[in-house]
Amino acid sequence: MTRVRFAPSPTGYLHVGGLRTAFYNWAFARKMGGEFLLRIEDTDRTRLVEDAVDNLIESLRWAGIEADAGPHKEGPHGPYVQSERLSIYREQVDKLIASGHAYPCFATAEELAQMREELIAAGKTPMYDGRYRDLDPAEAKRRIEAGEPYVIRMKIPAGEDITFDDVVRGLVTINTDTVDDQVLLKSDGFPTYHLAAVVDDHLMEISHVIRGEEWLTSTPKHILLNRYFGWEPPRYAHLPLIVNKEKKKLSKRDGDVSVESYREKGFSAVGLVNFLALLGWNAGDDKEFYSSLEEMAEAFSLERINKSAAVFDLDKLTHINFLHLREMPADKLSAELVPYFQAAGLDQPESERMAAIIEVMKERAHVYPDYVEGCRYFYEAPAEYDAGTVKKRWKEDSPVLLKAYRDRLAECDWTLEAMEAELRSVTEAAGAGAGRLIHPVRLAVSGVGGGPGLFELLHIVGRDECLRRIDRALEALKA
RNA sequence: GGCCCGGUGGUCUAGCGGUUAGGACGUCGCCCUUUCAAGGCGAAGAUCGCGAGUUCAAUUCUCGUCCGGGUCACCA
Numbered sequence: 001m002t003r004v005r006f007a008p009s010p011t012g013y014l015h016v017g018g019l020r021t022a023f024y025n026w027a028f029a030r031k032m033g034g035e036f037l038l039r040i041e042d043t044d045r046t047r048l049v050e051d052a053v054d055n056l057i058e059s060l061r062w063a064g065i066e067a068d069a070g071p072h073k074e075g076p077h078g079p080y081v082q083s084e085r086l087s088i089y090r091e092q093v094d095k096l097i098a099s100g101h102a103y104p105c106f107a108t109a110e111e112l113a114q115m116r117e118e119l120i121a122a123g124k125t126p127m128y129d130g131r132y133r134d135l136d137p138a139e140a141k142r143r144i145e146a147g148e149p150y151v152i153r154m155k156i157p158a159g160e161d162i163t164f165d166d167v168v169r170g171l172v173t174i175n176t177d178t179v180d181d182q183v184l185l186k187s188d189g190f191p192t193y194h195l196a197a198v199v200d201d202h203l204m205e206i207s208h209v210i211r212g213e214e215w216l217t218s219t220p221k222h223i224l225l226n227r228y229f230g231w232e233p234p235r236y237a238h239l240p241l242i243v244n245k246e247k248k249k250l251s252k253r254d255g256d257v258s259v260e261s262y263r264e265k266g267f268s269a270v271g272l273v274n275f276l277a278l279l280g281w282n283a284g285d286d287k288e289f290y291s292s293l294e295e296m297a298e299a300f301s302l303e304r305i306n307k308s309a310a311v312f313d314l315d316k317l318t319h320i321n322f323l324h325l326r327e328m329p330a331d332k333l334s335a336e337l338v339p340y341f342q343a344a345g346l347d348q349p350e351s352e353r354m355a356a357i358i359e360v361m362k363e364r365a366h367v368y369p370d371y372v373e374g375c376r377y378f379y380e381a382p383a384e385y386d387a388g389t390v391k392k393r394w395k396e397d398s399p400v401l402l403k404a405y406r407d408r409l410a411e412c413d414w415t416l417e418a419m420e421a422e423l424r425s426v427t428e429a430a431g432a433g434a435g436r437l438i439h440p441v442r443l444a445v446s447g448v449g450g451g452p453g454l455f456e457l458l459h460i461v462g463r464d465e466c467l468r469r470i471d472r473a474l475e476a477l478k479a
Numbered sequence: 480g481g482c483c484c485g486g487u488g489g490u491c492u493a494g495c496g497g498u499u500a501g502g503a504c505g506u507c508g509c510c511c512u513u514u515c516a517a518g519g520c521g522a523a524g525a526u527c528g529c530g531a532g533u534u535c536a537a538u539u540c541u542c543g544u545c546c547g548g549g550u551c552a553c554c555a
Contacts, residue, residue, distance in 0.1 A: 125481045178482045186553040217550045286502045313490050316504045363517035438513040450515030
């Protein structure tokens with residue numbers, strides 16, 4: 001059966017690249033009718049971040065990716081947190097030592113650093129020189145019992161080509177001479193990624209390892225470990241990197257790389273995932289809008305994942321998100337908007353009014369805040385009038401026309417048609433074009449020069465409030 | 480530097496021996512319009528990194544080369 005996993009390490013937040021990896025895994029499992037596991041790789045105690053696991057789970061939950069099993073959901077392969085599986089790794093590594101595939105190494109950090117420097121100075125590739133590889137087992141045992149710190153390394157055979165068939169890259173061959181005796185168990189008793197991942201992937205019966213390209217060159221170690229254990233390795237699929245404008249691996253230094261930050265900026269979960277999914281994958285057609293993760297999963301296949309890195313483009317993300325907001329049902333959208341109203345210190349309008357606002361803002365809003373901060377005038381009177389618009393639209397006859405229209409608005413039917421008819425009647429009587437009045441009215445009511453249709457705007461703001469705002473504008477702008 | 484991977488308009492990409500090299504984002508113009516958008520139409524933008532080879536024919540296959548990236552930790 002197909003079983004995949006997303007295995008982040010809890011070092012802070014969920015990276016957008018991580019979200020994409022998680023999505024591809026999830027989608028593949030969905031498509032194949034398999035299972036998707038979440039495993040926490042917290043074997044580096046020095047990089048642990050408080051609450052990171054909860055953040056990870058929350059970000060995935062927000063994105064709409066639910067694991068079939070993981071730290072938050074029991075399953076037959078648990079525990080799903082590596083720090084809770086220490087005895088398993090110890091047991092497995094002992095097998096490796098017994099079979100002669102791994103050995104204790106007593107080299108200190110300083111010693112290794114010096115060795116590395118010497119090799120670099122000599123113009124060679126810095127690699128572990130195997131100095132403890134053939135240490136007498138009895139001697140090793142004595143030193144361990146004496147309490148000397150040590151690590152366990154795996155023996156890498158010399159001069160062997162390891163070839164594997166990567167699902168996205170095809171045949172990849174790496175010679176073992178370029179691989180050094182990897183540390184499997186650290187001196188603190190924790191396993192390294194290589195040991196833990198291989199052991200867990202096997203024990204959890206993972207069929208496909210779908211991970212970032214940064215792991216490509218260490219795959220021979222994983223294949224060798226499987227061989228030493230007598231296990232069948234999973235299929236590997238190395239995903240292309242998501243890079244910045246400089247084509248470098250996207251990292252914290254590039255600004256917003258956390259899923260959380262895009263959530264805060266007001267991107268929708270499906271929109272973000274839709275964008276990310278297309279960064280390195282497409283169904284082979286021109287389809288770029290998927291209304292749900294399920295729809296993407298249905299079209300998904302590992303074979304159609306690209307080989308080359310993709311630049312993260314905010315404009316494209318914004319556009320795809322715009323499409324998603326536009327298609328979103330009004331009730332769902334208004335529910336999503338609640339936090340933004342709170343952040344803006346505004347009360348959320350009653351649903352009928354909200355639906356009207358959503359309707360007219362639909363073609364203008366790219367992210368959630370555009371429905372709040374981008375059109376604050378729906379919720380409160382303008383605090384000031386845009387200087388450029390005043391200069392351009394507020395003419396000598398504006399006060400007179402506006403006053404006349406104000407009096408018509410006070411009495412006319414509160415329908416779009418009536419409001420428009422009254423406006424045209426006023427301007428015609430004055431021998432002016434409709435624009436002569438439309439712009440000043442918009443300015444008076446919204447404070448800005450752009451936005452939805454004027455009559456829709458007035459209708460939503462409401463008669464009493466419109467009159468109040470016009471009176472205020474007449475007062476403030478008369479000069 | 481060694482090893483590995485990659486290379487189609489600025490960006491995301493389609494393409495799998497014969498295409499006017501298609502789409503999307505972005506940019507610009509026109510139309511629509513009370514504005515801003517959205518939408519419609521249109522434009523600019525790619526010698527398919529470069530050079531050989533295979534072939535009647537290469538963006539598509541092979542080799543070389545250049546450029547870019549990844550990786551060389553008791554981090555993942």
